[in-house]
Amino acid sequence: MIEKLPSPVVNPDSAPYWNAAREGKLLVRKCRACGEFHFMPRYLCPKCWSHDLDWVEATGKGVVHSFSIVRRAPAAAFGDRVPYVVALIDLEEGPRMMANVVGEGALDTRIGDEVRVVFEDRGDGARIPQFVRGA
Numbered sequence: 001m002i003e004k005l006p007s008p009v010v011n012p013d014s015a016p017y018w019n020a021a022r023e024g025k026l027l028v029r030k031c032r033a034c035g036e037f038h039f040m041p042r043y044l045c046p047k048c049w050s051h052d053l054d055w056v057e058a059t060g061k062g063v064v065h066s067f068s069i070v071r072r073a074p075a076a077a078f079g080d081r082v083p084y085v086v087a088l089i090d091l092e093e094g095p096r097m098m099a100n101v102v103g104e105g106a107l108d109t110r111i112g113d114e115v116r117v118v119f120e121d122r123g124d125g126a127r128i129p130q131f132v133r134g135a
């Protein structure tokens, strides 16, 4: 039996992020008190602990900080996807996020590659921010 790929688990802190992803937008939080951008979505700034935060749309551009190639599926649903790339992406705005590098040449990913966001459908309208190589 092939399981479905997991969909996002949405909570009140992350709902704006996932709702924007459904519309093909990548949001990050920006602190109004200190100006710091951060990811993953939180209700407090991890730098100054202010709760006065904005959501801002990221450019979707980033650079591969590090990556790994997954060759053994962690669950049956990922069986058709191996091998695939899990990467730490440094966004242009500063935050670092984890995502897959997908698309043509994904397995040739190298540290320092320029990447840009794409959105992968997960059913029921849910979309996951992923990255492809090339600016």
Ligand SMILES: [Zn+2]
Pocket (backbone or CB within 6 Å): 031, 032, 033, 034, 035, 036, 045, 046, 047, 048, 049, 050
């Ligand atoms: Zn702050």
